[in-house]
Amino acid sequence: MKRVHVHIDRLVLRGVPGGDQAALVEALNEELRQRFADPGVLEAVTTGGNRKRLQADKLRITPQQSVQRTGRQLARSIVRGFRS
Numbered sequence: 001m002k003r004v005h006v007h008i009d010r011l012v013l014r015g016v017p018g019g020d021q022a023a024l025v026e027a028l029n030e031e032l033r034q035r036f037a038d039p040g041v042l043e044a045v046t047t048g049g050n051r052k053r054l055q056a057d058k059l060r061i062t063p064q065q066s067v068q069r070t071g072r073q074l075a076r077s078i079v080r081g082f083r084s
Contacts, residue, residue: 008066027070056080
């Protein structure tokens with residue numbers, strides 16, 4: 001069984017109220033778990049070799065957008081970074 005360990009050194013949450021940050025991080029973690037559970041994603045990530053650094057795409061977030069949706073978007077951006 002292959003394992004992926006992702007360490008997020010810095011997550012800048014400008015404009016996200018302090019009370020919403022934990023919910024955003026939880027949504028991010030949950031989406032990453034789901035994405036990496038997909039064998040195709042896991043294979044693409046693990047065949048790419050060891051990555052020392054990955055910068056996710058910048059996200060466009062609307063004021064009405066939920067922090068859960070933002071967390072999911074961020075996770076998808078991270079996975080895309082691994083695959084590129």
